[in-house]
Amino acid sequence: MSAPLADQLDIVIPTIRNLDFLEEWRPFFQPYHLIIVQDGDPTKKIHVPEGFDYELYNRNDIERILGDKAWAISFKDSACRCFGFMVSKKKYIYTIDDDCFVAKDPSGKPINVLEQHIKNLLTPSTPFFFNTLYDPYREGADFVRGYPFSLREGIPTATSHGLWMNIPDYDAPTQARMDEWDCLQTCWGPHAFPHSIPARQHMVKPRERNQRYVDAVMTVPKGTLYPMCGMNLAFDRDLIGAAMYFGLMGEGQPIGRYDDMWAGWCTKVICDHLGVGCKTGLPYVWHSKASNPFVNLRKEYKGIFWQEEIIPFFQNLTLSKTSTNVEQCYLELAELVRKGLGHIDPYFSKLADGMVAWIEGWRLLNPPAASA
Ligand SMILES: O=c1ccn([C@@H]2O[C@H](COP(=O)(O)OP(=O)(O)O[C@H]3O[C@@H](CO)[C@H](O)[C@H]3O)[C@@H](O)[C@H]2O)c(=O)[nH]1
Numbered sequence: 045m046s047a048p049l050a051d052q053l054d055i056v057i058p059t060i061r062n063l064d065f066l067e068e069w070r071p072f073f074q075p076y077h078l079i080i081v082q083d084g085d086p087t088k089k090i091h092v093p094e095g096f097d098y099e100l101y102n103r104n105d106i107e108r109i110l111g112d113k114a115w116a117i118s119f120k121d122s123a124c125r126c127f128g129f130m131v132s133k134k135k136y137i138y139t140i141d142d143d144c145f146v147a148k149d150p151s152g153k154p155i156n157v158l159e160q161h162i163k164n165l166l167t168p169s170t171p172f173f174f175n176t177l178y179d180p181y182r183e184g185a186d187f188v189r190g191y192p193f194s195l196r197e198g199i200p201t202a203t204s205h206g207l208w209m210n211i212p213d214y215d216a217p218t219q220a221r222m223d224e225w226d227c228l229q230t231c232w233g234p235h236a237f238p239h240s241i242p243a244r245q246h247m248v249k250p251r252e253r254n255q256r257y258v259d260a261v262m263t264v265p266k267g268t269l270y271p272m273c274g275m276n277l278a279f280d281r282d283l284i285g286a287a288m289y290f291g292l293m294g295e296g297q298p299i300g301r302y303d304d305m306w307a308g309w310c311t312k313v314i315c316d317h318l319g320v321g322c323k324t325g326l327p328y329v330w331h332s333k334a335s336n337p338f339v340n341l342r343k344e345y346k347g348i349f350w351q352e353e354i355i356p357f358f359q360n361l362t363l364s365k366t367s368t369n370v371e372q373c374y375l376e377l378a379e380l381v382r383k384g385l386g387h388i389d390p391y392f393s394k395l396a397d398g399m400v401a402w403i404e405g406w407r408l409l410n411p412p413a414a415s416a
């Protein structure tokens with residue numbers, strides 16, 4: 045089995061469960077180093093299958109390592125995974141959820157996710173002009189007729205966003221059952237959901253399974269945001285790592301499960317500003333979905349309203365020319381968040397503080413000399 049860049053990539057896994065899913069990944073993941081972020085009760089002993097090379101951090105470790113900045117790492121939410129991005133010393137990160145398994149391509153061959161993510165990351169992105177044959181750097185593809193020659197060199201790729209067979213990354217309102225909607229509407233009243241959510245009978249898809257394998261990778265165009273999911277995601281730490289903060293979610297926060305969305309909005313505007321790219325498409329994982337849509341709906345509830353204001357904020361913001369690296373961009377963004385989103389809820393001022401604390405923690409663990 046090929047294990048590209050095994051000495052340059054860490055696999056980060058947030059977990060509240062057990063890690064038996066690694067058995068299926070053994071042929072692909074065993075050559076790599078794993079960083080496991082154990083969420084929830086730190087006294088619980090997590091079993092890691094034999095033979096994997098790993099380091100494991102629980103809440104006590106996070107407190108010990110980050111001290112007065114540890115509060116910025118979320119508790120009881122998959123957002124805790126970003127601690128793994130911070131402690132890694134490798135150039136590339138792949139992060140995956142513990143309920144994701146090896147998917148098969150249409151010929152029945154198990155998909156080597158790392159091989160595909162690395163291909164995506166090591167070939168340029170083309171965010172300035174859309175190639176109708178998708179990623180021109182894939183084997184068997186190229187730039188189509190009419191594609192400007194001046195743009196064919198592309199720009200470095202910072203992020204590779206992979207997809208999911210079986211259970212897609214739908215939000216809780218789309219995944220919940222009708223009776224769960226009825227229950228919430230009874231509890232929370234007729235204005236329980238924003239008008240922008242269409243009539244529930246057109247949305248609920250609790251039984252939908254993705255069986256469609258689309259053999260495509262594409263660059264997300266410049267100026268376009270996308271919902272980045274943390275379930276099957278790779279990125280270049282040098283190019284964008286300092287902005288891969290998954291926010292303040294879960295226990296003690298008014299919102300949960302918007303961790304990857306937050307990181308996706310932030311990283312995309314910074315990638316656009318710094319001239320690096322984001323790709324989405326292959327590779328697929330098989331998501332078996334261990335979380336409960338009804339519980340998720342409660343966690344996502346505020347985000348469902350807030351995202352209607354947050355997204356236009358990100359669509360309209362401009363970072364200044366003086367922000368020329370990721371850390372500078374991220375600190376500038378933190379202040380824009382404080383000013384531009386604070387009116388929605390005091391949470392956003394705390395989130396801005398969290399973004400600053402994240403950069404302080406990042407600098408602590410990734411001092412310039414070590415990075416160089
Ligand atoms: O409190 C928690 C909850 C979960 N985890 C770990 O995080 C990942 C994803 O969890 P889960 O499979 O329950 O969630 P999904 O709804 O299927 O996944 C999507 O929701 C995202 C938003 O939070 C997430 O990034 C998506 O991929 C698992 O490994 C859990 O063990 C946790 O650490 N703490």
Ligand SMILES: [Mn+2]
Nearest residue numbers: 143333334335
């Ligand atoms: Mn899941």
